[in-house]
Amino acid sequence: MGTIDLRAATDENSIADLSSQVHQLPCCIRFDGPADVSHFFKPQSSDVEIDGVRTEEAHFRGRKLQGATISLPSGYSGFVLGQASNLNANGKRKASMPAEENQCWEVKAKFDNLTYWNHDSLPSKDDTFLRSFHWFSIAEALHKPVKVEDLVAVSHCGKDKI
Amino acid sequence: MESDCLTPEWASQPCLIGIDEAGRGPVLGPMVYGCMYCPISYQSSLASLHFADSKTLKEEKREELYENLKLDKSLGWAVDVIDPRELSAKMLAKNKTNLNGISHNSAMGLIKRVLDMGVLLTEAYLDTVGDPEKYRIKLSERFPSIKFVVSKKADSLFPIVSGASIVAKVTRDRALREWLVEETGEDINRNFGSGYPGDPETKVWLVQHKHSVFGFPSLVRFSWGTCTTLLKGEVEVAWEADETEESGNGSSNKRQAKLSSFGFKTCDKRSEEIESSGKGRCKFFQARKIQQLTQF
Numbered sequence: 130m131g132t133i134d135l136r137a138a139t140d141e142n143s144i145a146d147l148s149s150q151v152h153q154l155p156c157c158i159r160f161d162g163p164a165d166v167s168h169f170f171k172p173q174s175s176d177v178e179i180d181g182v183r184t185e186e187a188h189f190r191g192r193k194l195q196g197a198t199i200s201l202p203s204g205y206s207g208f209v210l211g212q213a214s215n216l217n218a219n220g221k222r223k224a225s226m227p228a229e230e231n232q233c234w235e236v237k238a239k240f241d242n243l244t245y246w247n248h249d250s251l252p253s254k255d256d257t258f259l260r261s262f263h264w265f266s267i268a269e270a271l272h273k274p275v276k277v278e279d280l281v282a283v284s285h286c287g288k289d290k291i
Numbered sequence: 292m293e294s295d296c297l298t299p300e301w302a303s304q305p306c307l308i309g310i311d312e313a314g315r316g317p318v319l320g321p322m323v324y325g326c327m328y329c330p331i332s333y334q335s336s337l338a339s340l341h342f343a344d345s346k347t348l349k350e351e352k353r354e355e356l357y358e359n360l361k362l363d364k365s366l367g368w369a370v371d372v373i374d375p376r377e378l379s380a381k382m383l384a385k386n387k388t389n390l391n392g393i394s395h396n397s398a399m400g401l402i403k404r405v406l407d408m409g410v411l412l413t414e415a416y417l418d419t420v421g422d423p424e425k426y427r428i429k430l431s432e433r434f435p436s437i438k439f440v441v442s443k444k445a446d447s448l449f450p451i452v453s454g455a456s457i458v459a460k461v462t463r464d465r466a467l468r469e470w471l472v473e474e475t476g477e478d479i480n481r482n483f484g485s486g487y488p489g490d491p492e493t494k495v496w497l498v499q500h501k502h503s504v505f506g507f508p509s510l511v512r513f514s515w516g517t518c519t520t521l522l523k524g525e526v527e528v529a530w531e532a533d534e535t536e537e538s539g540n541g542s543s544n545k546r547q548a549k550l551s552s553f554g555f556k557t558c559d560k561r562s563e564e565i566e567s568s569g570k571g572r573c574k575f576f577q578a579r580k581i582q583q584l585t586q587f
Contacts (some may be wrong), residue, residue, distance in 0.1 A: 190505070191379030
């Protein structure tokens with residue numbers, strides 16, 4: 130079981146804010162590492178507005194992408210996690226701990242919005258990605274402690290219906 | 292872009308139109324469709340303007356003829372510039388349009404534009420795109436009031452088509468020059484040769500401007516086979532649209548077969564790599580592709 134160290138997230142200055150720079154693409158890019166994104170990937174605002182959100186257009190590898198920038202719901206944040214460095218105090222890799230087995234993650238950057246892109250379809254409320262946000266309110270309801278009053282209210286409700 | 296937004300004085304006379312393209316084959320730059328139209332009564336004077344197939348003319352001569360025809364009040368013209376990004380996007384779209392389809396639509400778009408200006412078109416001359424007879428029927432069904440002539444080498448047979456080819460070629464050359472001015476950042480040189488995939492200079496340019504993640508600059512038509520070949524061995528990108536094709540049956544199989552021969556590996560985990568499927572969970576999660584992660 131891995132652990133995630135979120136301590137850095139509370140310190141404003143220690144990690145980068147990647148808001149407006151995070152993109153979710155509708156494809157799998159088999160590559161991890163830096164790339165000169167801003168030089169090749171140039172989103173442009175389009176004239177189309179859907180549900181009050183201005184849509185954007187971009188191209189990647191010859192495909193047309195249509196996207197929208199959305200804020201994460203309040204109370205939620207986006208984090209970029211990276212493996213916690215497994216170096217000891219002397220800056221040497223601990224011999225007993227190969228990198229693959231290191232399951233400690235730490236926050237490297239954060240973001241409070243992101244742009245998600247569809248291939249050849251305009252962004253809409255029905256997109257799976259936006260619909261996954263429904264889970265937030267359901268999770269909240271599921272995990273909220275149930276008070277005596279709630280139980281009483283529910284049982285009364287039931288009786289009224291009968 | 293077109294000669295004039297105003298309807299010419301002679302618009303109510305029976306007119307002929309010629310349509311030709313520039314930059315259909317090249318692996319880079321826009322494809323331009325151009326048209327020229329004039330009253331049929333003016334047709335005899337066309338020959339004296341010395342229009343010839345734009346490919347046989349030198350660049351300076353083309354520019355000169357282009358400037359002259361713009362001044363000629365008895366001629367009208369219009370162009371449709373199809374950006375290389377638009378070409379790639381349509382050919383690689385979820386619902387793909389092939390190059391012939393894009394060409395047909397562009398030519399028909401030009402005819403519609405001229406008709407909408409109030410010009411009485413009665414004859415139209417075009418070069419072949421695909422099967423000439425099928426193309427002629429398609430055009431005639433769309434525009435029943437026009438008599439269509441679809442012919443090989445129309446650009447050297449009919450002066451009105453030669454004129455259209457000059458308009459198209461000059462517009463493409465200028466668009467290519469402008470694109471190079473607009474593009475910033477990385478060093479991009481002009482030495483891409485003819486732009487045809489077989490041209491050694493073009494090949495060298497493509498290799499020089501290749502990027503392992505992004506592929507090529509926006510000038511390049513990613514949908515061309517040359518590009519797929521050149522990107523083999525670079526970072527692999529898998530699209531959902533191609534995924535569906537593979538499992539689907541029928542017409543689109545051909546393209547998929549091509550893709551797999553260019554280094555698209557098949558592996559069982561693939562669909563899950565592209566996106567989480569929420570497999571084995573309640574419908575709510577499946578529909579939202581939410582997966583539970585216990586190991587990380």
